[in-house]
Amino acid sequence: MKLRKTAAAAAVVVLALTASACGKSGSPDDKSDKASDGKPAPAAPTYKVNTAADVKGSPVFEKIKGKKITIGTKADQPGLGFENPSTKKRSGFDVEIARMIAADLGFDEDHITFKTIPSEARETQIATGGVDLYVGTYTINDERKKQVGFGGPYYVAGQDLLVKADSSIKGPDDLKGKKVCSAAGSTPLKRIKEAKYGVAEAMSQQGYQLCVQQLVGGSVDAVTTDDSILKGYAAENKGALKVVGNPFSKEPYGVGLKKDDKALRDAVDNAIEAHEKNGDWKKAYDATLGLSGIPATTPPAVDRY
Amino acid sequence: MNVLSDNFAMFREGFVGTVELTVLSALLALVVGILIAAFRVSPVPALRIFGSTWVTLLLNTPLVLLFLAVTLGLPALGLKGWDSFWLAVMALGSYTSAFVCEAIRSGINAVPVGQAEAARSIGMTFNQTLGQIVLPQATRTAVPPLGSLMIALAKNTTIASSFNVTELGSVQKTLNADSGYNIFVIFLWIAICYVVITFAISGLFRLLENRLAVAR
Amino acid sequence: MSASVLFDVPGPKARARNRVYGILSSVAVLGLVAFVVYRLDDTGQFQGDLWNIYEYSSTQRQILDGLRTTVETFAIAAALSVVLGVVLTAARLSDHKPVRWIGVVAVEAFRAMPLLIMIFLLWAAVFTSDPMWALVIGLTLYNGSVQSEIFRSGINALPKGQGEAAYALGLRKTQVMTSVLVPQAVRTMLPSIISQLVVTLKDTSLGYIIVYEELLFVGKRFAEQRPPVNGVYAFIPMVIVFGSIYILLCMALSSVATWVERRTKRSRKGTPPPMAAPGAAVMAGPGLGAAGATGAPGTDGPKTG
Numbered sequence: 001m002k003l004r005k006t007a008a009a010a011a012v013v014v015l016a017l018t019a020s021a022c023g024k025s026g027s028p029d030d031k032s033d034k035a036s037d038g039k040p041a042p043a044a045p046t047y048k049v050n051t052a053a054d055v056k057g058s059p060v061f062e063k064i065k066g067k068k069i070t071i072g073t074k075a076d077q078p079g080l081g082f083e084n085p086s087t088k089k090r091s092g093f094d095v096e097i098a099r100m101i102a103a104d105l106g107f108d109e110d111h112i113t114f115k116t117i118p119s120e121a122r123e124t125q126i127a128t129g130g131v132d133l134y135v136g137t138y139t140i141n142d143e144r145k146k147q148v149g150f151g152g153p154y155y156v157a158g159q160d161l162l163v164k165a166d167s168s169i170k171g172p173d174d175l176k177g178k179k180v181c182s183a184a185g186s187t188p189l190k191r192i193k194e195a196k197y198g199v200a201e202a203m204s205q206q207g208y209q210l211c212v213q214q215l216v217g218g219s220v221d222a223v224t225t226d227d228s229i230l231k232g233y234a235a236e237n238k239g240a241l242k243v244v245g246n247p248f249s250k251e252p253y254g255v256g257l258k259k260d261d262k263a264l265r266d267a268v269d270n271a272i273e274a275h276e277k278n279g280d281w282k283k284a285y286d287a288t289l290g291l292s293g294i295p296a297t298t299p300p301a302v303d304r305y
Numbered sequence: 306m307n308v309l310s311d312n313f314a315m316f317r318e319g320f321v322g323t324v325e326l327t328v329l330s331a332l333l334a335l336v337v338g339i340l341i342a343a344f345r346v347s348p349v350p351a352l353r354i355f356g357s358t359w360v361t362l363l364l365n366t367p368l369v370l371l372f373l374a375v376t377l378g379l380p381a382l383g384l385k386g387w388d389s390f391w392l393a394v395m396a397l398g399s400y401t402s403a404f405v406c407e408a409i410r411s412g413i414n415a416v417p418v419g420q421a422e423a424a425r426s427i428g429m430t431f432n433q434t435l436g437q438i439v440l441p442q443a444t445r446t447a448v449p450p451l452g453s454l455m456i457a458l459a460k461n462t463t464i465a466s467s468f469n470v471t472e473l474g475s476v477q478k479t480l481n482a483d484s485g486y487n488i489f490v491i492f493l494w495i496a497i498c499y500v501v502i503t504f505a506i507s508g509l510f511r512l513l514e515n516r517l518a519v520a521r
Numbered sequence: 522m523s524a525s526v527l528f529d530v531p532g533p534k535a536r537a538r539n540r541v542y543g544i545l546s547s548v549a550v551l552g553l554v555a556f557v558v559y560r561l562d563d564t565g566q567f568q569g570d571l572w573n574i575y576e577y578s579s580t581q582r583q584i585l586d587g588l589r590t591t592v593e594t595f596a597i598a599a600a601l602s603v604v605l606g607v608v609l610t611a612a613r614l615s616d617h618k619p620v621r622w623i624g625v626v627a628v629e630a631f632r633a634m635p636l637l638i639m640i641f642l643l644w645a646a647v648f649t650s651d652p653m654w655a656l657v658i659g660l661t662l663y664n665g666s667v668q669s670e671i672f673r674s675g676i677n678a679l680p681k682g683q684g685e686a687a688y689a690l691g692l693r694k695t696q697v698m699t700s701v702l703v704p705q706a707v708r709t710m711l712p713s714i715i716s717q718l719v720v721t722l723k724d725t726s727l728g729y730i731i732v733y734e735e736l737l738f739v740g741k742r743f744a745e746q747r748p749p750v751n752g753v754y755a756f757i758p759m760v761i762v763f764g765s766i767y768i769l770l771c772m773a774l775s776s777v778a779t780w781v782e783r784r785t786k787r788s789r790k791g792t793p794p795p796m797a798a799p800g801a802a803v804m805a806g807p808g809l810g811a812a813g814a815t816g817a818p819g820t821d822g823p824k825t826g
Contacts (some may be wrong), residue, residue, distance in 0.1 A: 076746050083746060084746065085743050121644075130650045213754050217564070236749055
């Protein structure tokens, strides 16, 4: 009982201290927004908002026209879909793609609501209208096409392995009897569980950071997912971890949207094609994924199905 | 499009996972809980303090946070190579142990004072009084709340699905993510699985209660 | 029965022995703590860069925001769950069989489902863009049914004579309930009711699964979306910081329970308490029905003093 009272008093003190906001201003990573060679990072392009945009026959667009567009993405993937926890600013290649599509649909930065959506909730969020578009390392495949529509692809990644810098693993064939980690419910996790790879254990975690931490701590031998994602973590752990660089799948990233909204899908496809042509796509890549030092490839052809 | 028959293997694996996790964590929780309850009534002040600190900390920590602490903290402490299943057992077991301890302590409180006094007066030591006289009687009162605790534990195992343990919660997640079944149908089947488990537990405890009631 | 009945007042020999035990166990515990601290330090959990984010006022403001969200969600869910508890109890004690049945089925159904799955379903299927209500309603349904069990066992544990005497005076059922039974039942069950509210408070942390920005979600972001320091992500600092906040918050709430318990004990005059011991309030007397029927709360069970 005495303990409780003391604790209650301590709680009040801590809260009061916190409330008085005695901290430094700014954010601890003001200095880190730079390319690996120390030069200031190329800025992401700005996109011209098409104020006259109209998507005829799209129920989703009818609903949001003149208001705000809600775009689902990820928040924890540096270089792809990332939200700075201090400044709340979103950055990354997926986020740029989302911004350029939104601009073509007539929404400027102030009219985009970004929403962080975990992988296992993507389909239901799109289907029930929780998000209007989803841009977040969303691999196009036939199973998912039964539930949602896909614009794009806007990028092709490949499943790869992140290992310790001194690891002997050179590719998927070296995984026999090893422990591998990936995010719960993801395609890479399902693939690595296939019998031909013979992994001893395929761990699933809520996020890739937990996998990376386990890799650094030695509980797993490799982290597997798309190379685009792994590059961000390799950059965060320079010297300790490396990407094997032997991709063993093709992961075309698409923009998820409501299944039967063909009009919106066409509009998204048009937007992606237009920005690939006018150079925005490459500029966006250079400002995000390009920071890893790997140059942009040619963007994939949009698949209008 | 029958969710259950299409994915029977997955459901079976999840069901077994939930049952295994529940049983093992329940055993751990009971053992640790009884031990901590004994600490809390023991003559040694240091043990009493340890017991009440343990209970206070665990009663007031959200289970998710405890899971994070165990799954990330223990490997950092050098317990490498532990299966995430066993880490989940540790987290669930120690979390529930605090509640078990409180249930048993309440049970001890409900034993008439005369019982312990009589035991003391015929010269029994603390260990004898507690182990042979008080605890057996306290168990009787503690059985119904322990049953509720075990049901709660069975349901809390879902949280382990976020920490790489295959059980019914992860079945739900996988099915939701993948295959375009109606989300309510998935939910219904998962719900039925849980109802089976919780009914089995409450049946077991009702049986136990009746047994002990006869012995009175 | 107080603990002291279990052993004699220690004499000089026993005191000396207890001191030895005390020292030994203190040394063991301190040794364990020292080992934990050493290992954490050894694995680099105390590197300044993992912790310095908490020095910034923007961080503190976000923690406060998360804290406010958690407390608000808790307040709404707590109020609603008590209301639902009252309604369900009224239904279960009704004279009409169908109403009673509805009450029983509702309580059993909501108590049998894991809260996490319920919240996820509510979010994915109903409150797609409103995770707060998914969380609040999930918490309300579950905790409301548990509260109803507590109320009911409180009323059932009252001596039969109370109700009989009231009926004999010619009071109607509503009057018997509101002016005789409920006030007494609430007084004895108040500690259990508040303990269940502590459980409700703790369970708001399940909101992280549906990306609701409560305290734990804010914390996870500081761990996941900060670059690692020498391969270590800031999970352990996060667990320490946010664990302390949760523990203090819950202890403040349970200290209310202890205070209330002491007050109600003091003000109890005349009628002897219906319980064997005040500490055993949750037990509601032996043999009072099955595991489900005693007041022991569902997720987390009894918590007294």
